[in-house]
Amino acid sequence: LAKTTQPISMDSYEGQEVNITCSHNNIATNDYITWYQQFPSQGPRFIIQGYKTKVTNEVASLFIPADRKSSTLSLPRVSLSDTAVYYCLVGGPNTGGFKTIFGAGTRLFVKA
Amino acid sequence: AAGVIQSPRHLIKEKRETATLKCYPIPRHDTVYWYQQGPGQDPQFLISFYEKMQSDKGSIPDRFSAQQFSDYHSELNMSSLELGDSALYFCASSARTARADTQYFGPGTRLTVL
Numbered sequence: 271l272a273k274t275t276q277p278i279s280m281d282s283y284e285g286q287e288v289n290i291t292c293s294h295n296n297i298a299t300n301d302y303i304t305w306y307q308q309f310p311s312q313g314p315r316f317i318i319q320g321y322k323t324k325v326t327n328e329v330a331s332l333f334i335p336a337d338r339k340s341s342t343l344s345l346p347r348v349s350l351s352d353t354a355v356y357y358c359l360v361g362g363p364n365t366g367g368f369k370t371i372f373g374a375g376t377r378l379f380v381k382a
Numbered sequence: 383a384a385g386v387i388q389s390p391r392h393l394i395k396e397k398r399e400t401a402t403l404k405c406y407p408i409p410r411h412d413t414v415y416w417y418q419q420g421p422g423q424d425p426q427f428l429i430s431f432y433e434k435m436q437s438d439k440g441s442i443p444d445r446f447s448a449q450q451f452s453d454y455h456s457e458l459n460m461s462s463l464e465l466g467d468s469a470l471y472f473c474a475s476s477a478r479t480a481r482a483d484t485q486y487f488g489p490g491t492r493l494t495v496l
Contacts, residue, residue, distance in 0.1 A: 304484060313386075313472045313487030314425065357424070361483060370415060370485065371440075372425045 274358045279377040288345040290376050292358030295339050303334060303341045306357045308375070314357060318343065345378075353380045384408055386488035388473050394494045395463050403458040403491045407475030413437070414456040415485060416448060417472040425472060431456055432478055463495045 275293040282288045294303070302321050306314035318325055320332040320341070331344040345352060357375040387406040395401050407414050413432045417425040418441075427440035431450035442448075445463075450456045460467060470492050474485040 302483070306487075308425075311470065311490070311492070313474070313490050314485075316484055316486060319484055355424075370427050370430075370483070372417075372427070374424055 273371075274360055274373045276356075276358055276373065276376045278374060279379065281379045281381065282348055283381050284349055285347050288348050288352070288378060288380075290343045290345075290356055290358075290378070291340055292343070293340050294358070294360045297338050297360050301338075301360050303332065303338075304359045304361075305330070305332065305343045306359065308355045308357065314372075317356075348378075348380045350380050350382060353378060386473055386475050386486055388471075388488035388491050390491060391489065392492050392494075394496065396496055397463055397465065399463050399495075401460045401463060401493060403460070403471055403473075403493070405456045405458070405473030405475075405488060407454050407456070407473075408486055410477065411475035411486075412454065412478045413476045414450055414454070415474040415476075416442075416456070416458050417474065419470045419472060419490075421469070428458070460493075465495050468493060468495045 302319055304319040305317045307317050308314040318327055318330045318332045320334050322334050325332045333342045355375040355377050357372055386408055389404045393401055415430045416428040418428055419425045428442040429439050429448050430437045434450045445461050448458045470490045472487050472490045474487040476483055476485045
């Protein structure tokens with residue numbers, strides 16, 4: 271399973287764009303990169319997933335460079351409600367089976 | 383859209399008692415995962431099942447056991463409860479046939495051991 275490294279915490283202000291980078295140097299060929307968001311006392315919520323280049327949905331964008339050893343979650347124009355913990359996970363059904371390791375996520379604080 | 387259902391949502395037990403947590407995955411999802419999350423901690427993987435067979439084990443204590451039934455729901459059985467077992471327990475489900483492992487989490491069961 272690929273180990274991931276993220277910043278422990280980040281601060282931002284409402285309306286700003288926030289970029290959270292995750293390092294995964296030993297990502298395997300078949301691994302996907304998935305980001306989850308978690309609010310206190312709630313289950314993690316799927317945000318976005320990608321394999322390479324760029325993926326965008328209604329919530330966020332995910333940028334993955336050609337070597338795939340890192341990825342950046344981009345949250346456009348954050349609001350107070352985006353204050354949460356963000357987790358980057360690397361893996362897939364063909365690698366590591368069904369064992370998921372949550373590393374230390376990034377605690378994002380959005381201020382007014 | 384249907385989501386993962388967990389029951390009960392809250393559970394209070396005494397030390398050395400037993401507890402059973404239930405998880406009902408999203409329809410047509412064949413894989414179930416269990417996680418434990420202590421206060422201020424990140425989710426810790428406990429165990430997973432695919433097509434009713436145990437798939438992987440994480441940091442699950444020997445006092446815990448789990449299984450997935452024919453209707454794909456899963457139960458986590460916890461015996462000889464200890465104070466340190468107090469935590470949020472999440473269940474997640476995914477579709478094995480998907481190209482990537484996207485897990486959908488339930489709301490969790492908050493277990494308090496007194």
